Amino acid sequence: MLTLFTINTCKSFGCRNLGLPLSASIDYSWPDYRLGFPALHCRACGSYTPLFDExxxxxxxxxxxxxxxxxxxxxxxxxxxxxxxxxxxxxxxxxxxxxxxxxxxxTPKRQTKSKIVPPERIETVPLIVPFQGSSAEQKLYVLFSLDADRGTVLHISTNFTPHASGETLRYHWCGNIEPDLPHSDIVNRVDMREMQFLQRSQFDEIQYGSAALKRNARGVILRPVIAVHGHFRVLNILFPQVKTHVISHECFLRGAVITAWADLFRQREGELWFIEEEINEAENDIPWTFLRTTQHGWWQSQWQLWVQGKNRKMACPLTGGDRSNAKILSLTASRYFIHWLYKQTKFTHSAKLSAGRVTQVLLALAHDYNDKMTR
Structure with missing residues (x-):
């Protein structure tokens, strides 16, 4: 019998329906097209969550x-x-x-199973990586999750999958890539990112570039939002009691985390943060200093602006929690790992490899990195 993994659910923190499936709440109505795409309307909080083929x-x-x-x-x-x-x-x-x-x-295929130490905080960032598909410079959407304290890689996913998938789960490139946000002011960059979310056909429908596989190649390129939900489901099985998550500023990362750990967030026992950074002095050890609070986006989310010498960061608490934690939260672990990746020849030559092979290379490099960290 097929196990039910809830994806069509209210994702609003503080709502009594957070994480509840369609059959569990009388507050739900669907499909609702008020925002121009099929959505799940939660009358308890007023949210409109994009619907998926469950x-x-x-x-x-x-x-x-x-x-x-x-x-x-x-x-x-x-x-x-x-x-x-x-x-x-x-x-x-x-x-x-x-x-x-x-x-x-x-019989597990890998016989050298090492014990996984549960992290206190999980840090997650995306990265776009080139691969060789139907033409050169096709793009994979890659997600890295790391132990924010120890710096080790916990899980890596790409939106390539060797498994059969329905048509609604597949990524379709429409030719209009979302522009980069190179704005020199971090506050304006956060504001522009929020505007990008509203300009999408639906909040989770990112267009990040062409990702066409070679003709007759096995496998499928998934919509990034689907790969992200799968990524956090693995982490939730491994670490069901992790209460603090730090993620890059991307709205569907928030939705996937809060869905996977819905029980903890519904009981107000979890913390979820957006972090945006501008690091010019990587080895700066002076304490971070709080500057001010700003509000951004449709939801007028409150962001804290912090400074450390020439470094700046912004932190947004998405699920309440202790706001003073913003001083210690960062994307440092992922920044170090990605910096290390770009020194590895196998990674820098990814544009010559297939999507499946790039995925394997990333997993192997993560294993090497963790060995290096533990030594």
Whole structure:
């Protein structure tokens, strides 16, 4: 039986329907086209969340999670339970594993399973990476999540998938890329980013560039929002009790995090922050100083502006929490990792590789980076 992963739900912090599926609330009405696209209207908070084909999403996500679990061995590929025991060896003398919940037995492809230390804070940023597809310089949407304190990579996803996916889940390039925001003033950059969200056909429908695979190539390029929801579902299975998330300024990252950890956010036990940075002195150790609070976007979100020498950052608390935490929150772990990536020849030559191969290279490099960090 197909496991239900809720994606069509209210994503408004503070709403009683946060994370509840369609069948669980009388406040929902759908489809609603008031914003020009099919949306879920939550009458309790007034939000209009874009609707997805939930069956197609569940079919893809089930295959995605099963493949991840079978490869890594961190959780059961059938019920996603984390509690497993060693269960003898197969004829090739590789270790079998049994789920303590559903009794599923399988042999993880990777036999050197290392223990994952639960992070206190998860830091997540996207990156656009070139690959060789139907023509040169096609683009992959890549998402990195790191342990914000230890600096290790927790999970990497791209919007390439080898699994079958419905048409509504696929990325369609319309030829109008969202412009970069090179504005020298960080406050104006945050404001312009909020304006970009409102100019999209729907809030999560990003156009980041062409991503056409080679003719007859296996696999599919997903809409980034779908890959992001899958990314955070993996992290939620691995780290269900993580209460603090720091993310780049992208609205559908917020929606995916708050959906995956909806129970914690509904109980007001989680913190979710947007961070925007302008780092000119990477090794600056002087304390951050608070300057002022500004409001931005349709929702008039409150952002804190901080300065550290020639460095500036803006922090936006999306789910309440302790606002004084803004002083210590940053994107430092991801910044160091991406800086390291650009020194690796395998990564800098990604434009010559297929989308699937680029994904494999990124995973291998993350493993090398974590080894380096632990040493």
């Amino acid at each position: 069956q197609q999403y569940n079919e893809w996500l089930s295959a995605h999670l099963k493949a991840y679990a079978s490869e890594k061995g961190y959780f059961c590929p059938e019920c996603y339970n984390l509690k497993t025991i060693c269960y003898g060896y197969n004829p090739q003398r590789t270790q079998r594993v049994q789920c303590r919940a559903c009794r599923k037995v399988w």
